[in-house]
Amino acid sequence: MELSARARIRAGDPVAFGDLFDEHARVVYRYAVRVTGDWTAAEDIVSLTFLEAWRVRARIRPEGESLRPWLLGIATNVLRNAARSARRHEAAMKRMPGREVVPDFSDELVGRLADAEELAAARVALGRLRKAEREVFTLCVWAGLxxxxxxxxxxxxxxxxxxxxxxxxxxxxxxxxTERELPSGRGQLIGDDRAPAVRSKQERHS
Incomplete structure (x- = not known):
């Protein structure tokens, strides 16, 4: 993004901020969909991310290229807060009927993860990582940083x-x-046929 646009956003120019939203909202949405596995929750994450971005706009560095890393950093914090809220309500949620994953994610939204079943399976695997490792993986592999x-x-x-x-x-x-050794119907987390999904942007261009 041009420095003049950065300056306008820092100064609170709503038109410049609207351009920022138009340019990066889809990226934030895709990232949130993949992390949450829920398109409705992802929409909320996008809204909260840009609300927070507007609130802290003065923190934007005067110089730099794309504001995508800054926005995805904010989105990561929003997702952390959402996860903490979910844990606080975990006991109540366990008493509610299980929620089915929406089965019609489009290729545009999930990229190499072809359908909701694969997305859910990948999230199960990622859920077993440490939070710091999971955040780096989703930012580098799924968000393309x-x-x-x-x-x-x-x-x-x-x-x-x-x-x-x-x-x-x-x-x-x-x-x-480990999953491949389990009975049929499990073990489809991220197999060799998903190899492109775990190859980061920088390795693909190395």
């Missing part, structure tokens, strides 16, 4: 992103192998 952008989004060093992503991939491979 490179190491530097993910580091900016999370407020950590680039080397930390690299090590967390490496650990996440190692653990996912082990989980996949």
């Amino acid at each position: 490179n190491y530097a952008e993910a580091a900016e989004a999370l407020g950590v060093a680039e080397g930390t992103v690299r090590s967390r992503l490496s650990r996440a991939r190692t653990r996912l491979r082990k989980l996949t192998e």
Whole structure:
């Protein structure tokens, strides 16, 4: 994004902020869908992300390229807060009927994860990772950030992103192998035919 646009957003220009929304809302939405597995919840995440972005717009760096890492960093924090709220209500939710995953995710929304069943299975695997590893994986692999952008989004060093992503991939491979040994109907988390889904943006271009 041009520096003049950054300056306008920092100054509270609603037109410039509207352009920011038009440019990046779909990216934030895709990221939220993949993390939550729920398109309605993802819409809420997008709304909360841009509301928070407007509130903290003065924190935007005066110089830089895309604001996508900044927005996805805010989205990650929003998702963390949503997860904490969900845990606080876990006991109540357990008394409610199980919620079915919406079966009609489009290819446009889930990319290489072809349907809701695969998305749900992938989320099961990711749910077994440590939070820090899961966030790096979803930002680098699903949201397409490179190491530097993910580091900016999370407020950590680039080397930390690299090590967390490496650990996440190692653990996912082990989980996949374990699932394959289970009875039929399980074991379709992220197999070899899903290899492109666990190859980060920077490796594809290396």
